[in-house]
Amino acid sequence: MFGPEILLFLLALGLSTGLERFLGNKTGWIALYGLALAFGLAIGMGFQAPLDPVTVLFRFLILAAALLAVALHLGEGGKRFALFLWASLFALLLCGANDLGMLFAASLSLGIACFHLLRSGTFFAFFFGVASLLFGSGILYGLTGSTRLGEIAERLGMGSPPAILASCLLMAGLGVMAILPPFHQWAADVAEKEAFSLEYFKLLVPPLAAFSAMLHLFPHAMGQARESWLLILVACILLALLWASFMILAQRSLKGFLAFLSISQFSFAFLGMAALRPGFLQGIAASWIHLLALSLALAGIAAVFASLDQTELDSCQGLFHRSPWLGVSLTLCLLSLLGLPPMLGFWGKWFLFSETFAGGLSGLVLLAALSLVLPLYASSILVRRIFWGKSKGEKLEAPFFSAIAIFSALSSIALFMLPSGLWSLGIRAAFGP
Numbered sequence: 001m002f003g004p005e006i007l008l009f010l011l012a013l014g015l016s017t018g019l020e021r022f023l024g025n026k027t028g029w030i031a032l033y034g035l036a037l038a039f040g041l042a043i044g045m046g047f048q049a050p051l052d053p054v055t056v057l058f059r060f061l062i063l064a065a066a067l068l069a070v071a072l073h074l075g076e077g078g079k080r081f082a083l084f085l086w087a088s089l090f091a092l093l094l095c096g097a098n099d100l101g102m103l104f105a106a107s108l109s110l111g112i113a114c115f116h117l118l119r120s121g122t123f124f125a126f127f128f129g130v131a132s133l134l135f136g137s138g139i140l141y142g143l144t145g146s147t148r149l150g151e152i153a154e155r156l157g158m159g160s161p162p163a164i165l166a167s168c169l170l171m172a173g174l175g176v177m178a179i180l181p182p183f184h185q186w187a188a189d190v191a192e193k194e195a196f197s198l199e200y201f202k203l204l205v206p207p208l209a210a211f212s213a214m215l216h217l218f219p220h221a222m223g224q225a226r227e228s229w230l231l232i233l234v235a236c237i238l239l240a241l242l243w244a245s246f247m248i249l250a251q252r253s254l255k256g257f258l259a260f261l262s263i264s265q266f267s268f269a270f271l272g273m274a275a276l277r278p279g280f281l282q283g284i285a286a287s288w289i290h291l292l293a294l295s296l297a298l299a300g301i302a303a304v305f306a307s308l309d310q311t312e313l314d315s316c317q318g319l320f321h322r323s324p325w326l327g328v329s330l331t332l333c334l335l336s337l338l339g340l341p342p343m344l345g346f347w348g349k350w351f352l353f354s355e356t357f358a359g360g361l362s363g364l365v366l367l368a369a370l371s372l373v374l375p376l377y378a379s380s381i382l383v384r385r386i387f388w389g390k391s392k393g394e395k396l397e398a399p400f401f402s403a404i405a406i407f408s409a410l411s412s413i414a415l416f417m418l419p420s421g422l423w424s425l426g427i428r429a430a431f432g433p
Helices: 003-045 053-075 081-095 100-118 123-144 149-155 161-177 196-221 223-249 254-266 269-274 282-307 324-337 344-358 362-371 373-388 399-416 419-431
Strands: none
Touching (some): 003 053, 003 081, 053 081, 053 196, 053 282, 053 399, 081 100, 100 123, 100 161, 149 196, 161 196, 196 254, 196 282, 223 254, 223 269, 223 362, 223 373, 254 373, 269 362, 282 324, 282 344, 324 344, 324 373, 324 399, 344 362, 344 399, 344 419, 362 373
């Protein structure tokens, strides 16, 4: 049942112990094929024990995002493929952690791998996150006498001061990796020399793993103490929706725009978590569909940005005239992020808003909808530059990045036609096979 993890471990170990020097330029392709095989194994295994269905569902997303990140890195001529594999492996382990010890070990390992992969802005953030997890886990163990999440769910009582403190520490610890404001600063710390593939990876793979871990920890293990963590989560969501949306308008660089757009849109997934309550788990399916749309859209945007020869948003001026395929793909991916048809992002927002409203959080739904106004305005300015701006430079030839951008846009359109199938898959994971 752990075929993808074993495959990634063997491949990462091989690339880290000298195999890379013999493979030379083929290293990137080996990593790409390895992740593709791991993704195929995960699909082939399906919803089989001992992994719970939610872990299986988010394992698909993590492997798909890692696969797209490695493809982007290959196009950029990068060389850190072994670190991509290690980080992806630890993200899978965090995704399925059902014990506080595994939660801590996987978080620590993922933080170390991301620090070596990104080489900027991550050490102190992940150190803070892991330390918060350690102290929060200690309090939770003191309250229940167990590190197993299933046993904690049975023994933890209603909200108490120690439970509230544990909730704050655990939310902060996992919120760092889930880029949940105000714990998102490491993701917003943009290095201009950082490749777009690394930017895409850090904005999706660790957050997806942390989000899955939060689903296991808070609604499941700490369900009896829901009031102790729900208020904290709602406050973080409000901060993310409003503050990150304002920050998008202030961005002038491609990477800054991508970072805050991702932080803003990833926070919508937490609406589904906030809507979870005993017997009503549809929010898991809604969050999964939204994150699937986000993964595809960000891959397309990162591919287009990586193909440009400058780092400022002004480099998108007249992009449609330089490369029609890139210009149209970027526009479609932006539409998906904003939740507009005919893109998969529309169904992500639709299901999230519906389930959050059904969960009695109508005010949060209203604020979430209003928070889309600023990203919509910023994106409309960018689209105007793409189609009607004065072209800067000659015709843009980037077949590799064009293929990734077109694939992302077309996949989002195709999946837009399959809302019932995606919803059924998410519901199966939420309620079990």
